[in-house]
Amino acid sequence: MSRRAVGVLIVLLSAALWGLSGTAAQVLFQDRGVSPIYLVTVRLWGAAALLLLAVFLRRPQSLRVDRGSLGQLAIFGLFGFFLVQYSYFAAIAAVGVATATFLQYLGPALIVLYTAAVRRRMPTAAESIALLLAVGGTGLLVLGGGPLRITTLGIGFGLLSAVSLAFYTIYPTSLVQRLGPWTTSGYGFLFGAISATLLLPLGMHSMGRPGPQGLLLIAFVIVLGTLVPFALYVAALRHLSPSEVGIAATAEPLSAAASSYFLLGQALLGWQYVGGALIIGAVLVLAAFGGRSTALRVERTGVIAGGRPDP
Numbered sequence: 001m002s003r004r005a006v007g008v009l010i011v012l013l014s015a016a017l018w019g020l021s022g023t024a025a026q027v028l029f030q031d032r033g034v035s036p037i038y039l040v041t042v043r044l045w046g047a048a049a050l051l052l053l054a055v056f057l058r059r060p061q062s063l064r065v066d067r068g069s070l071g072q073l074a075i076f077g078l079f080g081f082f083l084v085q086y087s088y089f090a091a092i093a094a095v096g097v098a099t100a101t102f103l104q105y106l107g108p109a110l111i112v113l114y115t116a117a118v119r120r121r122m123p124t125a126a127e128s129i130a131l132l133l134a135v136g137g138t139g140l141l142v143l144g145g146g147p148l149r150i151t152t153l154g155i156g157f158g159l160l161s162a163v164s165l166a167f168y169t170i171y172p173t174s175l176v177q178r179l180g181p182w183t184t185s186g187y188g189f190l191f192g193a194i195s196a197t198l199l200l201p202l203g204m205h206s207m208g209r210p211g212p213q214g215l216l217l218i219a220f221v222i223v224l225g226t227l228v229p230f231a232l233y234v235a236a237l238r239h240l241s242p243s244e245v246g247i248a249a250t251a252e253p254l255s256a257a258a259s260s261y262f263l264l265g266q267a268l269l270g271w272q273y274v275g276g277a278l279i280i281g282a283v284l285v286l287a288a289f290g291g292r293s294t295a296l297r298v299e300r301t302g303v304i305a306g307g308r309p310d311p
């Protein structure tokens with residue numbers, strides 16, 4: 001299997017887990033009274049502790065980073081891990097999940113624009129087609145289910161979530177090359193958790209009444225809905241360009257819609273099925289025809305070029 005195919009599969013797995021996590025979070029918010037901000041903070045701390053412990057047990061020397069990298073990791077944690085989640089939940093509170101999801105997934109378009117304007121690399125034909133299919137499919141999937149709520153604050157938070165998603169995808173590329181994806185993600189989670197705790201103290205938000213079933217859902221959100229997919233997303237940058245990773249990640253709304261349908265009985269309308277088909281088409285185009293020259297090159301030894309071995 002080619003590295004490109006591996007990269008696409010990694011992103012699809014992370015997107016599927018994010019979608020399932022969204023469904024679990026919806027149950028916690030609506031049925032268990034858990035505050036979204038409380039869940040964001042807990043999931044960041046839980047993921048940070050588990051991933052850093054795993055890195056320490058397997059390759060403790062990977063946790064030693066220089067001051068320059070530590071500063072970059074702090075920026076990544078604040079504007080990547082923390083902001084991408086907080087702005088998305090704030091947008092949901094203001095305009096609902098459909099509009100918030102669509103606005104967040106304008107992020108891949110911002111990534112392509114950044115790459116063209118700053119890095120002077122125009123998108124390939126495959127990337128352009130996949131981007132159009134992904135944005136159009138996401139719009140049909142998440143906006144085709146009923147009336148929308150529009151507020152200035154909600155649109156602002158939604159666009160901020162798109163910018164932070166683009167930042168989360170673009171910024172860690174050099175960190176992944178130097179430190180490896182797991183060290184990068186572990187410290188990203190840690191600084192994201194610190195940011196959430198300082199800016200949004202847990203005492204200000206309700207943990208609700210989760211009960212045993214709710215605690216299991218929270219554990220699922222921390223491990224399979226946060227730690228694994230976020231780390232996989234960062235790891236995919238070893239195989240694909242930021243533009244390609246962002247486009248492939250638009251499979252998340254499809255996963256969320258599918259899990260809501262099968263687990264919560266929320267039916268889809270006709271245009272939403274068309275949107276899902278377009279997203280699948282975008283991923284297939286990206287996997288089959290994406291330009292190989294944009295992916296990060298990894299030496300056969302498994303060491304990221306110019307960096308350290310993966311822990």
